Amino acid sequence: NETELASNKIQELQEHIYVIEQENYVIKKDRVILTKDRDALKKERDAFKIDRDDIKKDRDAIKKDRDAIKKDSDAFKEICRDQVECPDCLEVPTSGPVHVCPNGHLVCSTCKGASCPTCRTRMLSGKSLLAVTVIENIEHECRNEDCKELLPLGEYKLHLKLCPHRSVRCPAPQELCGKDMPLSKVYGHIMSECKGSLNKRNINKHVPNDIFPA
Numbered sequence: 001n002e003t004e005l006a007s008n009k010i011q012e013l014q015e016h017i018y019v020i021e022q023e024n025y026v027i028k029k030d031r032v033i034l035t036k037d038r039d040a041l042k043k044e045r046d047a048f049k050i051d052r053d054d055i056k057k058d059r060d061a062i063k064k065d066r067d068a069i070k071k072d073s074d075a076f077k078e079i080c081r082d083q084v085e086c087p088d089c090l091e092v093p094t095s096g097p098v099h100v101c102p103n104g105h106l107v108c109s110t111c112k113g114a115s116c117p118t119c120r121t122r123m124l125s126g127k128s129l130l131a132v133t134v135i136e137n138i139e140h141e142c143r144n145e146d147c148k149e150l151l152p153l154g155e156y157k158l159h160l161k162l163c164p165h166r167s168v169r170c171p172a173p174q175e176l177c178g179k180d181m182p183l184s185k186v187y188g189h190i191m192s193e194c195k196g197s198l199n200k201r202n203i204n205k206h207v208p209n210d211i212f213p214a
Helices: 002-084 129-137 154-160 184-194
Strands: 099-100 106-108 137-139 151-152 168-171 180-182
Touching: 002 129, 002 137, 099 129, 106 129, 129 154, 137 154, 168 184, 180 184
Parallel strands: none
Antiparallel strands: 099 106, 137 151, 168 180
């Protein structure tokens, strides 16, 4: 009986060892697979990083090219604006016709006289279609004080009506003030210097600062 019990015990141990060995085999196999997956993932991650860096380089190069093109475009538009600027009033016309003297000098319709303001040659009936084309396709700088907006011609004309720096007259009675100024400066003018403001006429009375004075 003792021999049989010992034999059974040995068999159980052998079976247990076999199970452990099989589990170790599976663990090693899984470890190998996991290592391959990890290496593959690392390779993909490195490839993604390279692609990301390449994309960033391409994006930076595109931005650099775009900025260079914009700079060249702005410089070209500035040259065009200078070329069509009226030599008399020093403003860029916003509509045609643009008159041209026999020597090729331009002058706007408002300033056209008997002679060219640049070379004093007699002005004839010449008009520049090229200058009108340039006017219609360049950006125009807002003529209002303190405003430097550059806009296409279509937006420019609307902007002049809505510009926060457009010229307006002080809302105080004409006999008390009547000054013209940018709209953006009206409030400060009324609060500090306008002779028709409640601040001036009621200097010893309290005037609420959050109410627009009149």
